[in-house]
Amino acid sequence: MTIVEAPRAVTGGVDTHLDLNVAAALxxxxxxxxxxxxxxxxxxxxxxxAWLQSFGIVMRVGVEGTGSYGVGVARALRAADIAVVExxxxxxxxxxxxxxSDPLDAIEAARAALSGRASGKAKTRDxxxxxxxxxxxxxxxxxxxxxxxxxxxxxxxxxxxxxxxQRFQGLSxxxxxxxxxxxxxxAEGDAVIxxxxxxxxxxxxxxxxxxxxxxxxxELLGELMAKTAPELLALHGVGVITGAALLVAxxxxxxxxxxxxxxxxxxxxxxxxxxxxxxxxxxxxxxxDRQANAALWRIAMVRMRSDPRTRTYVARRVEEGRSKxxxxxxxxxxxxxxxxxxxxxx
Numbered sequence: 001m002t003i004v005e006a007p008r009a010v011t012g013g014v015d016t017h018l019d020l021n022v023a024a025a026l027x028x029x030x031x032x033x034x035x036x037x038x039x040x041x042x043x044x045x046x047x048x049x050a051w052l053q054s055f056g057i058v059m060r061v062g063v064e065g066t067g068s069y070g071v072g073v074a075r076a077l078r079a080a081d082i083a084v085v086e087x088x089x090x091x092x093x094x095x096x097x098x099x100x101s102d103p104l105d106a107i108e109a110a111r112a113a114l115s116g117r118a119s120g121k122a123k124t125r126d127x128x129x130x131x132x133x134x135x136x137x138x139x140x141x142x143x144x145x146x147x148x149x150x151x152x153x154x155x156x157x158x159x160x161x162x163x164x165x166q167r168f169q170g171l172s173x174x175x176x177x178x179x180x181x182x183x184x185x186x187a188e189g190d191a192v193i194x195x196x197x198x199x200x201x202x203x204x205x206x207x208x209x210x211x212x213x214x215x216x217x218x219e220l221l222g223e224l225m226a227k228t229a230p231e232l233l234a235l236h237g238v239g240v241i242t243g244a245a246l247l248v249a250x251x252x253x254x255x256x257x258x259x260x261x262x263x264x265x266x267x268x269x270x271x272x273x274x275x276x277x278x279x280x281x282x283x284x285x286x287x288x289d290r291q292a293n294a295a296l297w298r299i300a301m302v303r304m305r306s307d308p309r310t311r312t313y314v315a316r317r318v319e320e321g322r323s324k325x326x327x328x329x330x331x332x333x334x335x336x337x338x339x340x341x342x343x344x345x346x
């Protein structure tokens with residue numbers, strides 16, 4: 001009688017870096033099968049996968065940083081129909097007890113995936129939402145740079161020599177940028193006036209360039225959002241920017257979110273249990289995706305001003321003695337529930 005051994009079930013773990021990934025393989029009872037290093041290019045990802053498969057059937061792989069250094073290896077694993085689990089950085093207590101090294105981090109990632117301590121499905125980052133994320137990064141950077149540039153422009157406008165200062169007195173920031181962009185410095189005149197005009201014209205034209213970049217990005221984002229999540233945009237108070245922040249938090253595969261409660265926790269609007277002894281209480285959740293949390297806050301502000309249902313609710317809660325921050329926290333939780341039902345799937 002011939003006994004055929006069943007293929008070994010393997011769980012992998014990957015500690016990701018810019019130029020090098022460190023992989024670890026465990027058997028189904030947590031025994032270490034091996035640790036190996038691989039480059040982060042496409043060839044290295046293929047060799048990493050082949051190395052894991054050499055031990056048996058790969059069931060799942062825990063990957064650190066699937067949204068940054070681990071994007072490439074996560075895509076390669078998903079292309080091979082292997083479940084990729086998002087793993088947070090190793091537990092600090094474990095690090096203090098065992099030390100810190102890349103092989104130890106890879107082993108810990110594999111153990112987190114095997115035990116179920118890490119069970120979150122990673123974002124696929126291969127569809128319209130990933131394109132939206134890239135555009136929002138550029139848009140957010142441009143918005144920050146524009147604000148900084150306008151602040152820098154106002155200072156020389158206040159401190160310029162008197163004839164120039166009078167020209168910009170009383171103008172708004174946007175009007176000052178337009179006026180500054182049209183300045184014509186003359187080198188043969190006063191050196192201070194020439195330098196001040198040159199600086200202000202440079203800053204004014206920079207604002208104009210940023211405004212054009214914003215318009216181009218807004219157009220692209222609007223088209224992508226209308227194609228990807230028209231139902232989400234139809235909700236009261238949800239615009240292109242707020243909708244994009246919520247979509248980016250959910251990812252291209254929102255089905256990875258097991259429930260509406262998981263979505264609320266991801267957005268940081270699910271109260272956390274903080275009870276002890278005879279005291280039963282919950283505290284504010286300061287974790288989660290802060291961009292999505294801010295988007296829910298903006299939606300709540302819009303609805304408190306213009307949505308009859310929300311205004312009625314707020315009035316009732318105020319009569320009950322609730323504070324405004326408490327009411328906003330509850331509204332954000334309700335809005336997260338409504339948004340979850342309208343996230344695009346498939």
